[in-house]
Amino acid sequence: MTDTRHEPRDADSARPVPFHAVTTYGREQAHLAEALAGGHLRSGGPFTRRASAVLREETGAVEALLTTSCTTALELSALLLDLGPGDTVIVPSFTFSTTALAFARTGAKLLFCDIERETLGVDPASVAALLDDTVRAVVVVHYAGIACDVAGLREVLRDRPDVAVVEDNAHGLFGRWRGEPLGSLGRMATLSFHDTKNIVCGEGGALLLNDPADVARAWVLYEKGTDRKAFLEGQVDKYSWRDTGSSFALSDLLAAFLLGQLEExxxxxxxxxxxxxxxxxxxxxxxxxxxxxxxxxxxxxxxxxxxxxxxxxxxxxxxxxxxxxxxxxxxxxxxxxxxxxxxxxxxxxxxxxxxxxxxxxxxxxxxxxxxxxxxxxxxxxxxxxxxxxxxxxxx
Ligand SMILES: Cc1ncc(COP(=O)(O)O)c(C=O)c1O
Incomplete structure (x- = not known):
């Protein structure tokens, strides 16, 4: 008998196997309808709070700010680190453009490190070779959602507590390293909910904060440079411009969709x-x-x-x-x-x-x-x- 199992079959070509496809489960539509009926379409509504709570619960982050993309979450992280000319940030060469671009636009310069072959994550030896007094942060990617060599990186950074580790965790939500959630391993982490990711809302992301000392300022940067959050909590009687920042927040409509996905x-x-x-x-x-x-x-x-x-x-x-x-x-x-x-x-x-x-x-x-x-x-x-x-x- 001829083994034809590994001969391409032309009949199969009629039904392509697409590279990616968005799957919805029903809860997204229900939450969207509720959000529309509730009339709170801007950021900071009930679905934003619920989705943020799920992310905090899953990762142990002290705060989870929903953003319009992983790219804007990375930009927010770069602002939070207060980088500027004279500073450098180590980023892997093997990543998406905005893992690097978000830090470059602060005026800091980039040092591209290599990856190691086992996980395709940052190679600690390459990071060690680049580490000098100008380095303020190392950005890591957990490629394919498999943690990079976190132990090796921690060893290299043992005497450099001044260097922040930022996890670009676009691939890694729900992954773990030695039992610890990806996204909880550095000072802060970013997530992506772009159509191609595991959990999607069209375009979306989040910044996870693991250091309580970052939370108050992150809210100001997130709220377009103002202390609006403190105002909403009754801590000040009006809000005003305080710092740098931008419009980073996800609409509650998209947060409603996102919550439906997170629930699945x-x-x-x-x-x-x-x-x-x-x-x-x-x-x-x-x-x-x-x-x-x-x-x-x-x-x-x-x-x-x-x-x-x-x-x-x-x-x-x-x-x-x-x-x-x-x-x-x-x-x-x-x-x-x-x-x-x-x-x-x-x-x-x-x-x-x-x-x-x-x-x-x-x-x-x-x-x-x-x-x-x-x-x-x-x-x-x-x-x-x-x-x-x-x-x-x-x-
Ligand atoms: C590692 C990594 N970081 C960041 C991004 C950007 O994500 P977003 O499209 O949510 O801005 C991507 C996009 O695929 C990515 O692969």
Missing amino acids: RARIQATRRQVFEAYAAGLAPYAEELGLTLPTVPADREPAWHLFHVLLPTAGTRPVVVERLREHGVQATFHYVPLHDSEGGRRFAARETDCPVTSDVSARLLRLPFHQQLTPADTTRVVDTLVAVLREGAR
Whole structure:
């Protein structure tokens, strides 16, 4: 009998497996209707308070400020750190532009660090090599929702309590490192509720504060530079301009949608875990033959199941692999283009730095379709198609 399991089947192309899809569960619509009926559409309403409470409960943060995106939460964190010319911030080169841009716009300069191969998170040795007296903060990303080497980073920063750790936790809500929630491991953390994330509200985010000393000023920056929060709490008889800041807050309408998603967090996370495990189990038997590197989850970490990636054996073949997969109805894609090598990165860097692992990983990384609507048949098809395409020689 001929084994046709790993031959791409043209009939399958009729029904593409999309890279991502937004899933709603019903509570979002109910909360939206209630928010509309209540008439409080601006920020700071009942749904904002409820969603913020869930985030605080889940992460242990002392405050959770809902923002219009993870990007604006990062900008708020940069304002809170009071950065300026002469300061530098260490950021990974392997991340989204705004992880770096948010800090650059304060006038601080960036130092791009490399990642380590196990988790694709910041490499503590690279951070150590960049650490000098100008460094005010280190920003970390828990790539794919798997915690970076937090122990290694803490060791490097042991004698530098003046250096703030900011977790860009766009991928990692509900993940854990040694039992501690991602988002609780630094002075502050940011979250994303963009359509492509686990929990979505279209566009949205949050700033989590872990140091009580940051809370009062964060509220002023969040409330357009005013002490409106103190006024609403009856602590002052009128509010006025006090500090820098901007309009960061999420509308209560979107918070209503967000709360509906947060209430389904157990179901969302369980479904995404199944997808991740189906890919990992499906691809493991072929990894050696095809030269694929699969994601590793260190024993002391619980992933947030944000995405599934593989590293192709060589750089340069990915466009062909992506195209062949697309022809067979499987939407796969690349991820971050190294920031240290980008036009913006060069413009805002304090100096040129070398990030060889980032350059290598970025050229070989392929993300597979990942969302809650994928069935076991879909994940099997993605695995089979990838195996077939790579066996055909697109590697
Ligand atoms: C690590 C990281 N940080 C920040 C962002 C920006 O998130 P947002 O679209 O919510 O601003 C992204 C976007 O995907 C991201 O991957």
